[in-house]
Amino acid sequence: MSKGNDKDKVDPNRRAIVVGGAAAVAGIAAGIVIGGNVFPKLEKQTVTVKQPIVEKQTVTTTTPTPTVTQVQAYQKQKVANYNSLTVGSPVSVTYMGYPAYVVRTGKASIGGVGPNGDVVGYSAVCAHMGGPVQYDPNTNCGVCPYHYSQYDLTKDGIPVIGHPNQYLAMLVLEYDSSTGDIYALGFNRLVYGVYNNVGQASSSSSSS
Numbered sequence: 021m022s023k024g025n026d027k028d029k030v031d032p033n034r035r036a037i038v039v040g041g042a043a044a045v046a047g048i049a050a051g052i053v054i055g056g057n058v059f060p061k062l063e064k065q066t067v068t069v070k071q072p073i074v075e076k077q078t079v080t081t082t083t084p085t086p087t088v089t090q091v092q093a094y095q096k097q098k099v100a101n102y103n104s105l106t107v108g109s110p111v112s113v114t115y116m117g118y119p120a121y122v123v124r125t126g127k128a129s130i131g132g133v134g135p136n137g138d139v140v141g142y143s144a145v146c147a148h149m150g151g152p153v154q155y156d157p158n159t160n161c162g163v164c165p166y167h168y169s170q171y172d173l174t175k176d177g178i179p180v181i182g183h184p185n186q187y188l189a190m191l192v193l194e195y196d197s198s199t200g201d202i203y204a205l206g207f208n209r210l211v212y213g214v215y216n217n218v219g220q221a222s223s224s225s226s227s228s
């Protein structure tokens with residue numbers, strides 16, 4: 021009797037285990053469902069990025085046509101004849117567009133040509149500020165009336181009085197003993213007012 025009754029009896033501890041297990045299963049199931057809501061699936065998204073349209077551009081370039089003809093070298097130019105020169109009387113010339121003069125100093129001079137080496141030529145533009153240099157036969161100097169500077173024309177055009185800090189530009193001369201002709205071949209220094217004697221020269225020229 022007691023055994024049969026024992027079978028019918030339910031162990032409260034065992035019942036608690038069964039109930040607890042069922043609750044755990046239900047809880048896991050609920051967690052999955054809840055979890056599914058908490059962490060929604062990431063869906064693929066397609067994003068279309070528009071690329072800017074680059075239009076072709078046509079660039080037209082033109083090569084400028086030089087309109088200035090530059091003289092590329094010193095020219096050989098007749099500037100005087102020895103037989104027509106008198107000591108102390110300068111003759112004015114224009115060499116490659118630059119005003120200048122040729123003179124017989126009466127004594128052998130630096131850069132002088134002719135039988136006595138006394139024919140010299142110089143720029144007529146003062147190296148100080150561009151004044152008109154004039155020859156003084158009493159001193160053999162080129163004299164500028166602007167600020168009274170003087171250049172010794174027997175000594176390479178060195179400034180001997182006044183403001184210039186450089187020599188007067190001298191004409192390089194060539195003498196033809198067969199004819200007496202005297203030619204200018206160029207300047208030995210920069211002429212006042214230009215940065216390139218040849219490049220800024222003009223084509224005009226004259227001789228006495």
Ligand code: FES
Binds near residue numbers: 146147151167169182
């Ligand atoms: S410009 Fe000739 S001395 Fe000044």
